[in-house]
Structures are given as C-alpha cells and as structure tokens.
Amino acid sequence: MLARIQELGVTLAPRLIEIRRHIHSHPELSGQEHQTAAYVAGVLAFCGIRATEGVGKTGVIGELKGSSNESRWLAIRTDMDALPIQERTNLEFASKNQGVMHACGHDIHTTVGLGTAMILSQLEEKLSGHVRFLFQPAEEIAQGARWMIADGVMKDVEAILGLHVFPTIPGGSVGIRHGALTAAADDLELIVMGESGHGARPHEAIDAIWIASQIITTLQQAISRTQNPLRPVVLTIGQISGGRASNVIADRVKLSGTVRSLHPETHEKLPAWIEQIVASVCQTYGAKYELNYKRGVPGVQNDPKLTQLLEAAALEALGRSQVQILPEPSLGAEDFSMYLEHAPGTMFRLGVGLKDQPNYPLHHPQFEVDESAIITGVVTLAYATWQYWKQN
Ligand SMILES: [Zn+2]
Numbered sequence: 001m002l003a004r005i006q007e008l009g010v011t012l013a014p015r016l017i018e019i020r021r022h023i024h025s026h027p028e029l030s031g032q033e034h035q036t037a038a039y040v041a042g043v044l045a046f047c048g049i050r051a052t053e054g055v056g057k058t059g060v061i062g063e064l065k066g067s068s069n070e071s072r073w074l075a076i077r078t079d080m081d082a083l084p085i086q087e088r089t090n091l092e093f094a095s096k097n098q099g100v101m102h103a104c105g106h107d108i109h110t111t112v113g114l115g116t117a118m119i120l121s122q123l124e125e126k127l128s129g130h131v132r133f134l135f136q137p138a139e140e141i142a143q144g145a146r147w148m149i150a151d152g153v154m155k156d157v158e159a160i161l162g163l164h165v166f167p168t169i170p171g172g173s174v175g176i177r178h179g180a181l182t183a184a185a186d187d188l189e190l191i192v193m194g195e196s197g198h199g200a201r202p203h204e205a206i207d208a209i210w211i212a213s214q215i216i217t218t219l220q221q222a223i224s225r226t227q228n229p230l231r232p233v234v235l236t237i238g239q240i241s242g243g244r245a246s247n248v249i250a251d252r253v254k255l256s257g258t259v260r261s262l263h264p265e266t267h268e269k270l271p272a273w274i275e276q277i278v279a280s281v282c283q284t285y286g287a288k289y290e291l292n293y294k295r296g297v298p299g300v301q302n303d304p305k306l307t308q309l310l311e312a313a314a315l316e317a318l319g320r321s322q323v324q325i326l327p328e329p330s331l332g333a334e335d336f337s338m339y340l341e342h343a344p345g346t347m348f349r350l351g352v353g354l355k356d357q358p359n360y361p362l363h364h365p366q367f368e369v370d371e372s373a374i375i376t377g378v379v380t381l382a383y384a385t386w387q388y389w390k391q392n
C-alpha cells in the first residue's frame, strides 16, 4: 500500500503545486476565507468527495466513507487563513491581494489536506473507517477551531491528525514531537488607575506610570522566584500606553500582553497568581486596577499512541534520515488544541526549509517554502491514515 500511495503522490505532484500556487496568490484573512472555501469545496467535489461549505462560518469539511458500517471517523485538520502582511517575495505567484499574505504556510496545509483526500479517494482497496477532512478558517485569531467544533465536526471522531510547516526543518523531512508541542496562550489587559498631579509634586499624586512599571518588574521577577523553573511561563507585555504631558503625572496606564505556559496545572493557576501580584502592588501604592484575563487556547498535547503510529508511518514512508524527533516544545500557540478536548490527536511539523537560500521565519513578508514538502506531507498523512484504520 505504501508503494501505491507514493506512486499516487508522484503523479499528483504537479497538480498539487498548481493548487498551492492558486491558493497562495489569493490569500484571505481570518474569517473571510470565502473564495478559498469555494475553491477547496470545488476540488473535493471534483475528486468525488462529499464537501460541505459554511461549516464553522467559512470552513469546509470533506467526508470520505470507508467500508465500515459503523460511524467511526478519523479527522485530518488543516487551516486556510492568511495574514495581514504585504508580501515581499519575488515569486511569480505572489499574493494578488494587497496587504494579505500566506506567510504562515496555511496554503501548504490546505493543499496537503486536499492531496491526502485525493490519494485516499483513489485507493483501490477502501479504508475500513471514515475520514473527515477539516478545512478550518481563522486559525490566526484562534477562533476557527471553536467555530468548527460548535458546528459538530468532532461528532464520532475518535482521533485527529494535524500539521504545521516549519522553516528550520528541511523540505522532505518531518518533525515528530512526543508530548507537549505548543503552549497555552492567554491574553492579559490591565488598566492601572492612579491620581493625576504636577510632575514636581509626586507626593500629592498617585503615579500610574511608575506603578505600572513596578507591576511589570514584579511579575517578571516573580516568574523566576515563585514559578517552578521546570514548568516555563513567558509573560510579554507588548503594549503600554498612558500619560499626556512630560510634566503631568499620569492617572491611567493601559497594558496588554500575552501569557504562555506549558504545564496544564501552571496554566490553571496563572490568572489568580497574576491578579494577586497586580493587587498587592496597586494596594501598596494606593492605585486601583481593572484586570481582564482572557483564556486563549490550551497547549497541544500529542497523544502517545497516535504519535507513535505517526512516527512509524513517517519512518517507513520517508526513511530514518527524514524524520526528526523534536526534543523541545514551542511556546507558540495553535488552536488545534481545541479539538484535543474532544478526541486524542497528534500534530507534526512539516519541514519546508529551502536549500542554499535564506529561510525566513513564519509571519515574515519574505517567507518562502520548499514546495516538495507538499508530497512529503501528503504521503505521510495518507499512509498514517491507512495504518490507523488497519490497526483500529
Ligand atoms: Zn501563524
């Protein structure tokens, strides 16, 4: 079966590159993936796969039935949205949409999803179980998975697979991670309220700028002194604003930031821990505050059994030298984790690094990929799916 999947991969490669370039030239922002969705549904229908649009707002699902009479599904999730970035590559198929770019490789993900569907639909011997392809919108704003789940895409799904491109892994290779892959990411908004006054008479005022700076410093120090160093927490205040004149003490400062953590127990305790620090600093210096702590997405925890299965499939399909076992997780976030609240799953990294060319990071206006990675992704996913239904 592996030889057949590889042969189909080679045959489909030119068509898949065409599809990828079309999607790359026509990027759409999160929640606005109308044309991409229609295009994806069109390709699925052409391959004889039942496609439904308007799932999770602008998402699409494709359903491929196996031979089983039971309603048992394996899901394969890819995402379709682009970023508000002006593309600065010199590719002939660069973005035609001003200020919008596929700089996170979701064009590759969507194409890999379609290619996997094409291969699995063309196998002479049917899969025993069913496969649901989730083409998710709005991953970049961490909303799409929620929308898809609310529309029932996880119904009867017993396992889910996903992938994300990675420029530091060479094209043709994949990265497998056992355990935690990405971090939980929450958002923080804080308003510190003091009392205005003359810049020369601080004792008659409550200086919100100085108190805000104390809060930032205390939080950073407290991470290193009160959090378990083996369970990392990263807190970044990315925005701060307040004050109106150089000689007027500010009465109001607004801060916002992101809070990343890997361990579920740490994640659970973070809001109360942060509030305690904010409250104690404010109380010490007489300020008031408003803290809005927003839970974002949990971390991606790869399921041990499915990761093992994926690793074995990748080793057989690609060879030992093309399979990296990733020693560390990332503190990036990924809303694939939302699906994992409904079924076990695993997400791998698809190498897209180019040879003899600079590799720009994800979300960079010059981000480019090695397109041969599409076939690597398709063969890995198709074979892992085959193996899943053979073994389960
Ligand atoms: Zn991204």
Ligand SMILES: [Zn+2]
Residues within 6 Å of the ligand: 104, 105, 106, 139, 164
């Ligand atoms: Zn991404």
